[in-house]
Amino acid sequence: MKRVTLKLTTLVVLLGGTITVTNAQKKINVVTSAVPFLRITPDARSGGMGDAAIATAPDANSSFSNLAKTPYISSKYGLAINYVPWLRDLSVNDVYLASLAGFYKLSDNEAITASLRYFSLGSIQFTDGAGNDLQTYRPREFAFDAGYSRKLSAKNSLGIALRYINSNLASGTVNGSSYKAGSSVAGDLHFFHHGAKENGEGFNWGATLSNLGAKISYTSDATQKDYIPANLGIGGAYTKVFDEDNKNHFCFGPAQITGSNSW
Secondary structure (H helix, E strand, C coil), X not given: CHHHHHHHHHHHHHHCEEEEEECCCCEEEEEEECCHHHHCCCCHHHHHCCCCCCCCCCCHHHHHCXXXXXXXXCCCEEEEEEEEECCHHHCCCCCEEEEEEEEEECCCCEEEEEEEEEEECCCEEEECCCCCEEEEECCEEEEEEEEEEEECCCCEEEEEEEEXXXXXXXXXXXXXXXXXXXXXXXXXXXXXXXXXXXXXXXXXXXEEEEEEECCEECCCCCCXXXXXXXXXXXXXXXXXXXXXXXXXXXXXXXXXXXXXXXX
């Protein structure tokens, strides 16, 4: 019962929406965002550093944090696969985030990227108001990205990405409400300043605008649409090289401003 309650609570959060709180004097509209899995860091290095990946050394996972870092990767191409178990400490064994990311450098100055994120919420038993079982469903969400990045100079670069989002949390009629899979499109804009020297020592910084796109709807009612999690992030990283075998990294950020955006 505890496990089912936890999953249902997660589902309510993912569905998002607008909650109105009324008191004797005024109404307060609390706006929440759907598809929050887009704000989960899928790779271990970024997650272990508290999501401070906007200005760290570039790798194949850069499309999840700062796409503009990609042209500074020395390799011609690369691929990254990630699998993140979710809520395992709460004895939930079928919730996970899986991701796949890759890049290919067209030249020393430009690169293309693609990535896929898939979030599974496991199996959830739906019930009616009296607690009677209705149906079992497996909510899942995914987002596919395609991006392009290019050096503007030896130290500065810019990246753009387009994203398709699909969120399938419920289907059919549940407790009198008809649900369907929601979909949306969004875009990212990334900037990176590469201030490190050839040996890796120096200061890098970057800024990102992500998930700028349309609202998402889970019903046929045009008025029932939820925001997606638009985000502004700024971060920096300083690397001190002591010798060929030892480096020290100091990262800060991302200083984030998260809100809701719609076209």
